[in-house]
Amino acid sequence: MKKWILLAILALAAWNYHLNQEAAEKGEERGFIKEIVQGVQGAVFKRDPQYRCDGRRFCSEMRSRDEAMFFLSNCPETQLDDNANGIPCEQHFAPE
Structure with a gap:
């Protein structure tokens, strides 16, 4: 079970990194984590x-x-x- 949680966290981090890189190329400031935080707050x-x-x-x-x-x-x-x-x-x- 711990391996699945760790794998999910790593996958989320990789996805967030990818979204941040795409946004940086466009001159935007975005990312999965930022969107979640803003939505929750x-x-x-x-x-x-x-x-x-x-x-x-x-x-x-x-x-x-x-x-x-x-x-x-x-x-x-x-x-x-x-x-x-x-x-x-x-x-x-x-x-x-």
Whole structure:
């Protein structure tokens, strides 16, 4: 039984490494473990505690470019960067 658990942990670690490598090639920050942690927590507090993942996904729900950048970087399943260039809500907020 211990061998199966160890094998499952090793397989999960290898899969997470693979997902992280794919994301790094695309310039993204993702991974299986990160997705699980964010899903379980429900609200993720990072660098700036004034923002937290609360289910908002669209530019029309954001109040500022900084808030949109936080959501794009830290919250799963957002739809804030339509051209995948790393800049959220370009049409919604004027460039700085």
